Amino acid sequence: MAITAKTRKDFKHFHTITTRWMDNDAYGHVNNVVYYSWFDTVVNQFLIVNGVLDIENSPVIGLVIETQCNYLASVAFPDVIEAGVSVSKLGNSSVRYEVGIFKNGEDSAAAQGHFVHVYVDRENRRPTAIPAAMRQLLQTIEA
Known part of the structure; x- marks a missing residue:
């Protein structure tokens, strides 16, 4: 099954990441595992810089329950990538992010996939409603 590359217009927020020598295999x-760290980075960077996630003190935290990635073009050090993110599904306690990896200013994704967080109470690790401020922020990047 052929996968069509998404373009920058499919994403609402971007974060620049510099590849490192050690990223190459x-x-x-x-290496494929690095892409998942980029997915995690762009999602959490968006939440932290916008003040809705304090990784040490927030009473509600997001746990990753699912990730998926399609690799469409090679990326290698010293490429500079931009990770784009949008929300495709916003539930009561979960959110599905769509993520695209763009290299060196290109318009077509070199890789794309999704990342799902379920939000839980930090103490008991039981699902809980996404806090209102976080929900409002996530709505700003809904696709």
């Missing part, structure tokens, strides 16, 4: 391109 023996085949000379960024």
Whole structure:
């Protein structure tokens, strides 16, 4: 099944990330596990810089329950990438983020996928409603 690359217009927030020498694997391109760290980075960077997540003190935290990635073009050090993120589904206690990885200013994604958080109470780890301020912020990047 052929996958069509998403473009920058499919995403609402972007975060620039510099690749590192250690990101490359023996085949000379960024290893697949690094893409998942980029997904995690763009989502949490968005929440933290907008003041709705304090990783040490927030009473509600997001746990990753699902990730998926399609690799469409090679990325390698010293490429600079931009990770784009949008929300495709906003539930009561969960959110599905769509993520695109764009290299060196290109318009088509080199990789794309999704990332799902379920929000839980920090103490008892039981699902809880997404806090109002966070929900309002997430609505600003809904696709």
